[in-house]
Amino acid sequence: MSLSSHLQELKKKHVALSEAVEKAQRAPGTDDLHIADLKKQKLRIKEEITRLAPEAVM
Numbered sequence: 001m002s003l004s005s006h007l008q009e010l011k012k013k014h015v016a017l018s019e020a021v022e023k024a025q026r027a028p029g030t031d032d033l034h035i036a037d038l039k040k041q042k043l044r045i046k047e048e049i050t051r052l053a054p055e056a057v058m
Contacts, residue, residue, distance in 0.1 A: 003052065010049050017042040 001009075021038045024030045 007049060007052055010045050010052075014042060014045045014049065017045065 017038055021035060021042065024035050024038060
């Protein structure tokens with residue numbers, strides 16, 4: 001898998017997690033720990049995108 005395709009997949013996962021967080025926050029009775037876990041996953045992916053993005057330019 002090339003770096004650019006890997007970045008595209010990470011971005012897709014980030015968007016999907018954003019949608020999942022929003023959906024979970026709107027749903028009554030959603031566990032706060034579940035929302036926090038989704039947000040942590042989203043942050044890890046964002047950090048990896050940020051780390052890899054400069055390498056894609058080179």
